[in-house]
Amino acid sequence: MHLTLTTDDPKPSYGRRLSREWRTLLLGLLLCCLALIWLMTAALFHARSRSIEEHAQNMAQAQLNLASIQFEQQFTLLRTALQQRALEREASALPAPIDNLDELWLIPPQGAPRALSGSSNRPPLHIQALARRLVSDPADGAPFVLLPPPLQFSVSKRIPFLLPACNRSGVCRASYYGSFNASDWLPALLRDTPGSQIRLFNRAGQLLIQSTPAPTQTLSTWRRLAQWLTLLPSPHMEASAVVPSIPLRITVAVSTRGTWSTDRSLPLLLLGSTLLSALLVFFGIVGNRLHHQARRERRQLDEHTALLALSNANLKKKLHKLASTHQDLQALLDTIQVGVLILHPDRHEVTTANMAAGRLFGLHISELIGRSILSLLADPADVEGCESLLDQGLGISDREIQLRDGGGKIFWSQVSMRRVRFNDHHSIVMSVVDISERMSHNQQLQREKQETERLVKQLQEMQHELYERATHDDLTGVANRPHFLQQAQQAYRQALRQGTPLGLAIIDLDMFKLVNDTYGHDAGDLVLQQVAMACESCLGEGQQLGRLGGEEFAILMPHCDYAQAIELAEQVKRKIAELIISYHDDRIRVTLSIGVSCWSPQDRPLLIGRLFKLADLALYQAKETGRNRVVPARALNCLEP
Known part of the structure; x- marks a missing residue:
């Protein structure tokens, strides 16, 4: 089937040619108006620039005349005062102070300079040499010799000078060297002309001072272009006189920027005319383009209408075929016993679902279609994870995810997702299997496991508590007698294997029965606890304290010979002697009697009970000899078994 499209005659009609000629004429008139406005504005700018330059030149000349008069008056007064001083031969200082004079020195042909005003810095050597040459050969008709300052841009505004000190007959016997200060009256000359500048030069053309920094010559690109077109005046105008x-040469520079910046009417006129002309030209060009675009779109619309009419019949056939295919695919999906959802690849919305999926979510298939996957997943983290994997082109296999059915109930499911081509379009296939019963069983097993772990931990804690009770004294918390004897036996065996000494001390509280009878058994228990704590504070690493019964304790000291064991026993005895135990309003003090025994590798092996027996005999000797003392077993000479 062929389609023949008819279009308009490509040759323009007489009316269209006429409108095109009018548009061309209008555009030419607009360009002429723009050129005329530009010429008028440029002429106004040029006249304004010349007027500003003439005004700045007149101001510079007026400032120059005023500055010349001021400087001539100031230097005339200074010269008159200094000449009067030269005629007074015996005077050592000025008869009266001179205005604007910071310092004054008298430099004779021979000898050191002499200060005539308050100054502590002598003139430099090259200044003294120049002053002496001036005395022998005065300047030709010049009363002053003006010197440049040490720094060209000095902020002090001082002018150093030399002046011959001559008498009435014209004989010069010395020279004056001084510094004339122009900082007080020089800025007053430029008070009414901001942006102006005065510069002073001596006879040799050297810069003496300047009122402000030299005007910058940096111009913006726009101002350079405008000045090149003679639209802007010069940055500053100068006037000079001697x-x-x-002798002195004065140069005055007056800036034109202040006058130019205050007159903004001409730039605004130029800008406004330029914008108006540009807008007219822009609208003319845009109107012409829109006209041609409208004609082109009308032709395209006619062609599209014809194409739509032609393809309408074909589209109906394709839709009927597509509906039949869709019914077949839906019947195929309904035969699958696992929930299947077809999702849009970009919006992630359900486009097709089977009956098994409807039963899982408790919804009809028509209610599932159009729902977003976000409304079906219960955990937002799962939503982000699934979208991230799908955007990367990866699939999801047998992932356990919590879903939400139509009534809001959450259930566990095993989900798999893949990108496929469905009905000639890219889609996402999502399969859902309900695993709620399996997850419930797993959760029950997890709870039983946690309960078992809790019971095992509780049993271990009880075993540890029973072990502590079986091996430690309930009152003092130290090792009880059976546990201490077991530890002593193990320490003795280790000493035999390693060939190291082993020390043992048995401790007994002196007159403990008197404490119980005087303060009661509660006080006695408190004393036992405090004594045990004090003894433990004296022990080192590997040493152990145990309670043998009643008020009797023992200390096991591995790797300690007699000297070390006796030293530790003495330390414990002193610690207890200094101990003060507060019980209600009473202060209780007790003492210890200690017996010490020791086995060394030089001795022959013996039973651990014999070591206890020797320490007990030494303790008995300490009790018999007055208590509160340490007695070693070797003093008894009874090491034989």
Whole structure:
């Protein structure tokens, strides 16, 4: 089937040619108006620039005349005062202070300079040499010799000078060297002309001072272009004159930027005319383009209408075929016993579902279609994880995820997702298997496991508590007698294997029965606890304290010979002697009697009970000899078994 499309005659009609000629004429008129406005504005700018330059030149000349008069008056007064001083031969200082004079020195042909005003810094050597040459050969008709300052841009505004000190007959016997200060009256000359500048030069053309920094010559690109077109005035105007009586050359520069920046009417006029002309040209061009675009779109619309009419019949046939295919696919999906959802690849919305999926979510298939996957997944973290994997082009296999059915109930499911091509379109296939019963069984097993672990931990704690009770004294918390004897036996065996000494001390509280009878058994228990704590604080690493019964304790000291064991026993005895135990309003003090025994590798092996027996005999000797003392078993000479 062929389609023939008819279009308009490509040759323009007479009316269209006429409208095109009018548009061309209008565009030409607009360009002429723009050129005329530009020429008028440029002429106004040029006239304004010349007027600003003439005004700045007149101001510079007026400032120059005023500055010349001021400088000539100041230097005339200074010269008159210094000449009067030269005529007074015996005077050692000025008769009266001179205004604007910071310092004054008298430099004779021979000898050191002499200060005539308050100054502590002598003139430099090259200044002294120049002053002496001036005395022998005065300047030709110049009363002053002006010197440049040490720094060209000095902020002090001082002018150093030399002046011959001559008498009435013209004989010069010395020279004056001084510094004239222009900082007080020089800024007053430029008070009414901001942006102006005065510069002073001596006869040799050297810069003496300047009122402000030199005007910058940096211009923006726009101002350079405008000045090149003679639309802007020069940045500043200068006037210069020489004062022959000093001698001094004065240059005054007046800036034109202040006057130019305040007159903004001409730039606004130029800008406004330019914008207006540009807008007219822009609208003319845009109107022409829109006209041609409208004609082109109309032709395209006619062609599209014809194509739509032609393809309408074909589209109906394809839709009927697609509906039949969709019914077949739906019947195929309904035969699958696992829930299947077909999702849109971008929006992740359900486009097709089978009956098994409807039963899982408790919804009809028509209610599932259009739902987003976000509304079906219970955990937002699962949503982000699934979307991330699908965006990367990866699939999801047998992932355990919590889903939410139509009534809001959450159930566990095993989900798999893949990208496939469905009905000639890219889609996402999602299969769902309900595993709620299996997850419930797993959760029950997990709870039983946690309960078993809790019971095992509780049993271990009880075993540890029973072990502590079986091996430690309930009152003092130290090792009880059976546990201490077991530890002593193990320590003795280790000493035999390693060939190291083993020390043992048995401790007994002196007159403990008197404490019980005087303060009661509660006080006695408190004393036993405090004594045990004090003894443990004296022990080192590997040493152990045990309670043998009643008020009797023992200390096991591995790797300690007699000297070390006796030293530790003495330390414990002193510690207890200094101990003060507070019981209600009473203060209780007790003492210890200690017997010490020791086995060394040089001795022959013996039973651990014999070591206890020797320490007990030494303790008995300490009791018999007055208590509160340490007695070693070797003093008894009874090491034989």
